[in-house]
Amino acid sequence: MRENVSDLDLFPGKNSINLDVQTIRDLSPDSLSIREFRDQDEFHLSTKLFSHPFLSNLEKGWGLSLYGEELNMTRSHHLFVMLSTGYPVYEGGMIHHFTHEFSEPRYWIEEEKIRNSFASKRIKRIDGLGSIPKDLKNDYEEYRIAIRKIARSKDSRTLISTIIPPYSFAGNSLSVNFPFNHDANKYNLIRLSYQEIVCLDSLLNSFVLDHVLRSRINTNLNIFHLNELPVPRLRSGDLFFAEIVERAAKLICTTPEFDDLAHQVGIDSHQNGITDAPQRATLRAQIDGMIAHLYHLTESEFAHILSTFPIVSAATKQSALEAYRTFAPPPGDAEIATLITQGESTTLEFKSTARWNLKEAKKDRTLEEVILKTIAAFLNAQGGTLLIGVDDVGAAIGLAPDYRTLKSGKQNRDGFQLWLMGDLLLKELGNDLAPTISISFHILNGQDICKVIVNPAPHEVFVTLKDKNGQSKKCFFIRAGNSTRSLDDPSEMLNYIRDRWAG
Numbered sequence: 001m002r003e004n005v006s007d008l009d010l011f012p013g014k015n016s017i018n019l020d021v022q023t024i025r026d027l028s029p030d031s032l033s034i035r036e037f038r039d040q041d042e043f044h045l046s047t048k049l050f051s052h053p054f055l056s057n058l059e060k061g062w063g064l065s066l067y068g069e070e071l072n073m074t075r076s077h078h079l080f081v082m083l084s085t086g087y088p089v090y091e092g093g094m095i096h097h098f099t100h101e102f103s104e105p106r107y108w109i110e111e112e113k114i115r116n117s118f119a120s121k122r123i124k125r126i127d128g129l130g131s132i133p134k135d136l137k138n139d140y141e142e143y144r145i146a147i148r149k150i151a152r153s154k155d156s157r158t159l160i161s162t163i164i165p166p167y168s169f170a171g172n173s174l175s176v177n178f179p180f181n182h183d184a185n186k187y188n189l190i191r192l193s194y195q196e197i198v199c200l201d202s203l204l205n206s207f208v209l210d211h212v213l214r215s216r217i218n219t220n221l222n223i224f225h226l227n228e229l230p231v232p233r234l235r236s237g238d239l240f241f242a243e244i245v246e247r248a249a250k251l252i253c254t255t256p257e258f259d260d261l262a263h264q265v266g267i268d269s270h271q272n273g274i275t276d277a278p279q280r281a282t283l284r285a286q287i288d289g290m291i292a293h294l295y296h297l298t299e300s301e302f303a304h305i306l307s308t309f310p311i312v313s314a315a316t317k318q319s320a321l322e323a324y325r326t327f328a329p330p331p332g333d334a335e336i337a338t339l340i341t342q343g344e345s346t347t348l349e350f351k352s353t354a355r356w357n358l359k360e361a362k363k364d365r366t367l368e369e370v371i372l373k374t375i376a377a378f379l380n381a382q383g384g385t386l387l388i389g390v391d392d393v394g395a396a397i398g399l400a401p402d403y404r405t406l407k408s409g410k411q412n413r414d415g416f417q418l419w420l421m422g423d424l425l426l427k428e429l430g431n432d433l434a435p436t437i438s439i440s441f442h443i444l445n446g447q448d449i450c451k452v453i454v455n456p457a458p459h460e461v462f463v464t465l466k467d468k469n470g471q472s473k474k475c476f477f478i479r480a481g482n483s484t485r486s487l488d489d490p491s492e493m494l495n496y497i498r499d500r501w502a503g
Contacts, residue, residue, distance in 0.1 A: 017043050026050060028216075028228055045301050049212055049230050052295070056227035062192070062200060066147075066223055069172035070139070071109075079114060080107040087111055087140065092148040092173035095162045097205045097284070098251035100146075109169055141166050142179035143194065143261055145201050149173050151221040153214045156311035159221075161204040163197060165257035175223065194264040195236060195245050195408075202248040203231050205284075206291040207320060211305045232294050237403030239448055240290040240327070242412035247283040250274045266409025281319065289323025296446075299324060329443040336442045336449055339385070340394040344482040347384035349374050352391045354420065354450075356401035363405045371420075372428055372463050377477040377484040379429070379436060379457035380500065384479065388420075388450040398447030413441045413448065420450070429461055460497045 002008075012018075024032060027050050053061035071089065080089065088105040096102040118138040148160040150173060170176045180191060192200065203209060209229055217225055234241045245265055253262035254273035262269050274280050292302040302324050306317040344350055354371050357364035371386070378384035389399045403411040406419060417439050426434055436455040441448055462474040476487045478496065487493040 019043075023047070029054075042304075045297075045304065046212075048297070048301075049208070049295060052230040052232045054227060055229045055231045061233050062196075062231060064145075064192075064200070064226075065178045066175045066226060067170070067178065068175070068223055070170040070174070070176050071172065073171045073173070076109075076114075079109050081110065082107065084108050085110065087167050087169055089169045089171055090146060090164050090174060091171045092150050095146055095148065095164070095174070096160055097157070098162050098201070098248065098280075099254070100162050100164050100252075101255070111167075114169075137180070139176075139179050140169055143197060143258075144170070144176040144179055145197060145204070146170055147175045147204065147221070147226065149175055149221050151213070151217060153217055156309065157210055158214045158217070159204060159210040161201055163201055163252050163258075163261070165255075166260075167257075175221070175226065193236075194261050195241075196234075198245045198248045198252065198261070198265055199234050199241060200231070201252070202244045202287050203234075203291060204229075205287075207288050207305055207309065208291055208295050208297070208302075211308050214308065234294070235400075236411050237400035239398075239400075239443070239446065240294060242403070242409070242415070244287055244290055246409065247287050251280055251283055264408075281316065285316070285319035285323045286326075288320040289325075289327050292320075292324050293327055293329075297324075299328075333442040333444060336387070336444050336451065340387070340390060340444075343394070344392070346479050346481060347378075347382065349378075349384065349386050349482070349484075350390040350392055350394065351386065351388050352397045353399075354388050354402050354424075355405050358397075358401065368424055369463075369465060371424065373475075373477050373484050373486075375425060375437070375452065375454055376429060376461045376463045377479045378454035379433065379461045380477060380496075381456070381479040383436075383453075383455045386452040386454065388452065389447060390444075390449060396444040396447040396449060399450060400448070403448075416450065417441075420452075428463065433457060433461070459501060 027046065053059075055062055055064050057063065073089075073091070084105075086108040087110075089107040089109060090100070090105065094100065094103050094105060115138065118140060121139075143163050143166060146162055146164045151158045151160065164170065164174075164176070177192075209231065212229060213221070213225060216228075234244075236242070246267065249262060249265045249267045250273050252258060252273070253265075253267060253270045254275050255270050257270075258273070259269045262272065267273070274283060292305075297305070299321070303321060306312075306320060309317065339348065340350070342348060351367075351371065351374070352358060353367060355363055355365075355368050357367060371388070374386055378386070388402070389397050391397050399413075399416060403416060406415045409415075410418070421434075421437065421439055425437060436457055438453045440451050440453075442451060443449070460476065462476055464472055465475055467473055476493050476497075477484050478487060479485070487496060
């Protein structure tokens with residue numbers, strides 16, 4: 001802010017920031033609003049944040065559609081009852097981050113008085129896009145993300161959101177998402193999964209997105225502010241997706257109304273929700289730490305974002321920063337990149353996936369057998385390293401395709417390691433080989449990579465496979481150059497075993 005006319009004589013100077021028109025359009029395509037940046041570093045941070053798709057982007061983002069208002073408190077006041085004989089009406093002051101119980105409801109509505117009104121609104125959205133479903137559900141019968149509209153940039157936090165339960169109504173001090181929406185171009189029903197809703201609510205409650213919003217509003221949060229929020233589009237199997245969902249679900253699902261949601265996202269019931277304040281604070285810090293990594297922030301950039309919340313306690317901000325450090329990529333990741341540059345060899349093998357056929361888009365047992373053969377060959381030879389999530393030319397494919405094949409709640413690193421070590425390798429090759437195999441996870445170009453280090457086995461290792469006729473057959477594999485080879489000739493196999501374990 002400049003108040004002296006003489007400052008114009010110094011403009012532009014070394015501290016000036018150049019904003020071209022296209023950058024302004026990229027940062028705010030609808031309103032073309034221009035933020036004030038204190039320095040070039042802050043401008044760089046903003047462009048990094050806005051490299052992610054907007055919340056409303058249907059093609060690359062979440063494609064989220066929000067109500068301007070679900071229920072107008074003035075026009076619908078005649079429907080309100082003061083006793084809890086109907087469905088509660090949620091107002092802005094009733095919610096806070098990850099909780100729908102910040103305060104008690106003041107009003108309730110008897111459903112039969114308003115069902116037809118809501119049904120007609122939904123039918124209008126369907127009209128022209130296809131036939132009306134016979135089992136048509138109203139929006140209020142589903143879980144919805146609710147966001148406070150009264151959002152002052154001077155408050156401790158500005159962007160406040162949670163999930164409200166089915167069979168409730170949202171007053172006009174809340175923006176809520178359409179749980180059932182349609183793509184007018186493709187005539188398809190667009191509906192986020194319960195896991196995606198929980199994940200998105202976590203992103204909305206993050207310090208990172210709150211920082212973005214605080215620089216753009218004063219007292220009221222309009223729909224276009226939300227539409228222009230840069231939000232990474234996460235799906236099941238993506239980096240940190242399962243970890244964020246599990247923690248957020250424990251914060252949200254604390255009452256019986258959320259049992260269905262809890263079951264769907266893998267924590268079974270609200271009994272597994274967390275109500276203890278210190279534990280909730282820890283979970284929130286962990287979520288913020290992971291989300292900062294999803295935006296590819298450096299530690300100094302995340303620290304700067306936290307510094308823009310002066311009323312938030314220093315302990316809360318420090319916990320978030322420590323969580324960021326906890327979830328930082330391990331030091332070995334640079335080694336992974338170096339390892340890949342060496343190319344496949346007698347002791348190094350790349351596999352794009354362990355169980356998901358990328359070409360046929362389905363789970364494929366033969367891929368699991370390939371992993372078994374490779375590990376057995378390393379065990380029978382001089383050991384080696386297997387990288388899963390890296391294709392033949394060394395490009396990072398990531399583990400997301402394989403994560404999606406795992407059980408709900410286990411679609412993450414822990415679930416993949418349990419399957420790979422327990423359900424595949426040790427089950428098929430023998431528990432005594434556990435000390436010879438170690439598994440670690442790394443990040444390369446934003447993708448999870450699994451590294452399996454295999455030491456030479458203390459004895460010969462066979463893999464039991466089925467032939468074309470379904471008959472089981474024990475096979476013996478070794479490494480031959482940069483490939484795995486089966487020793488089918490009995491005498492050759494016996495000679496190899498004798499030479500390999502002669503001592």
